[in-house]
Amino acid sequence: MIPYAKRLFFSLLFLFPTLSFASDEGHSDPFTKEFLAIFLILIAAVSGRFIARRFKQSEVLGELIIGIALGALLFSLNNRLVTTIRYQNEIREIIEETSDMEAEFDVAVKNYVANETELPDDVQARIVNVMTSEGFLNNFLNANYTLLFSSLGVLLLLFMVGLEVSSAEMIKMGSISFSVATLGVVFPFVLGYLVAEFLIPGIEDQNVAIFVGATLAATSIGITARVFKDANSLQLKESKLVLGAAVIDDIMGLILLAIVSGLVTSGNIDLTEIVVIVAKALLFLVFVYVTERYLLRHVVKFFGFFAGRNTFLLFPFTLLLLFAWLSSVIGLASIVGAFCAGLVLRDDLFKRFKRDHQTIEDLIAPIEGIFAPVFFVLMGFQVDIMAFGNWDVLLAGLMLTVVAIVGKLLAGMFLKKGYDKLLVGIGLVPRGEVGLIFASIGKSIGVLNDELFAVVIIVVILTTLVTPPLLSARLKKVRASANE
Structure with missing residues (x-):
């Protein structure tokens, strides 16, 4: 320097x-x-x-x-x-x-x-x-x-990612994404449960071990999406597969959280709540599909009647906010709605309102470039480094981090030929804000004490920190192999 x-x-x-x-x-x-x-x-x-x-x-x-x-x-x-x-x-x-x-x-x-x-x-x-x-x-x-700026940052990031992935490609990869997401939930959950039940001292309640396993299941898409975007690799089939699997993973994570929370708090599983969560998620995805297929072009024309040439900037941003709100209302993460908003938009919808060769990315990218860094810096702000000071907590965190990583890598190993299995597995590793949400719920219902909460935070920190360098290194190898 x-x-x-x-x-x-x-x-x-x-x-x-x-x-x-x-x-x-x-x-x-x-x-x-x-x-x-x-x-x-x-x-x-x-x-x-x-x-x-x-x-x-x-x-x-x-x-x-x-x-x-x-x-x-x-x-x-x-x-x-x-x-x-x-x-x-x-x-x-x-x-x-x-x-x-x-x-x-x-x-x-x-x-x-x-x-x-x-x-x-x-x-x-x-x-x-x-x-x-x-x-x-x-x-x-x-x-x-300040946190509002942070939230806008991650929403804009996922919106930009959605813009670079077509809905047709996502649907084409639907069955593959579903299988990867399922394995990516099952493997970490089972491995996390086994480690918590048999290797971490002080856990005497089986329900606690089950909840710890559940906290390892969900993937956080924000970190992986940012690395793919920075490396100009969103058009790789592996990138699209990871993003599709992460969206499905979010839905599965909510269902698993509902099951485990009900089991821990009351000893019973509320089937009605599970059915409602699944139904809401499916209805939202149907709404997104219908909007793109039958409504979007007409809505853009109607919006353009009032907004004029500003339609090209205002409509994508307002749709982003609407979809983020809708997904949050039905119980999904708001970033899923932001991703879907980018997924359904195409430049040809705005021919009357834009200059030649101008794209939605051209307008949104500078805004995303301001707000997205706020999100990642503030994620760092919320990390308590004192959690690393307790040896028992640190050891438990390291063991669970290992199985959290291995579980996601195993999900990629079952892919058919033609995909870089390791790249897909690494892309599913970070837990990020999703893991923090699971941990906060576990703490609020009393299933995670201070030590176990710190353990989960360590898993979130380490999986978040190891993913960017591992993913960047693997992307370089994939691109080098493709150029040979």
Whole structure:
């Protein structure tokens, strides 16, 4: 790294915590801290990308690592914004539970955290300190605005991925994607259960082992999609197969979560809930197909009557938001809706509203390039590196990480000839935000204690971190073989 680049990078590292404490007193604009936060996150992302390129690694890996490093630094300095982002779910629950209490807010928060939560003492102290501090409401809103930028980033990323994959190709790979997704759920679930039941000490309840196995089943598409996109490899048949399998995987993961949660909480499996989840997922996919086949062209014309030449930019973005909302309403991940929105759109729908040779990607890519890095840096912010300090937790996390990776690789090994089996298996490895969702639900229903929650977080971290370099290396080999 050249000398002035080193000086710039380390200056930014020192500047980051300093500026994060800056006051916006005296300014009438309530969003000045938010402007500063996004500025610093983007600077961090650029720095992380630069370092990753210097070491010939995927840029997304640089964004994740710089997020982990800066998140840990700011968290150790008791930065309220980072603390609020890291414990957003717990804080939101506390606000909901204490909103109807007659006691003053500060007193209600302290009593609820002390008596109604099972959080570690140091976490309780941090949350109480943040929630009872002056200006908590503004801080909470700032954190939510920052997370909104993050959510838009991952939605735009999956939308862009959908644009580069045709629905006809996805349907053509339907049976193959389904088989890969099924094996990719079954293998990690069984292996995770066996490790939790027989190798991790302290797990005496079989239901806990079942839930731990379930947390390993689902795939997070965001990391893999970003690596494929950065490597200009979305048109590979393996890429399309992985993306299709990941969408199906999400539906299977929801069904498995419903089964396991019902088994753990009540000892019974609610078949009605499972049927409802499956029906909603199928109806959404039918809705997407019908929209593309029969409605989309007419809707674009109607929208264009009001929006004019802005239709080419506004319609794709509004469809992205609508599909993300719809998929979330029926219980699917919002990123599935964003991916489907990109899947159904084609440039020829907008001939009247665009310049020659202009594409939807040309308009959306710059927006995605701003928001997507925020998502990956903030994922790093939410990682608690102190989880690595407990040897028993670390060992259990490493064992489960191994079976989490092996389970997905096995799913790829059963593919027929013509596909790079290892590339497909690696593409299914990251757990990311999906694993975090499973872990948070397990903690909320009491099946995962603090140690097991930390174990799952380690699995999420490691599978997220190992995928970009492994996938990039395998893609290089695949492309090299194709050129021979």
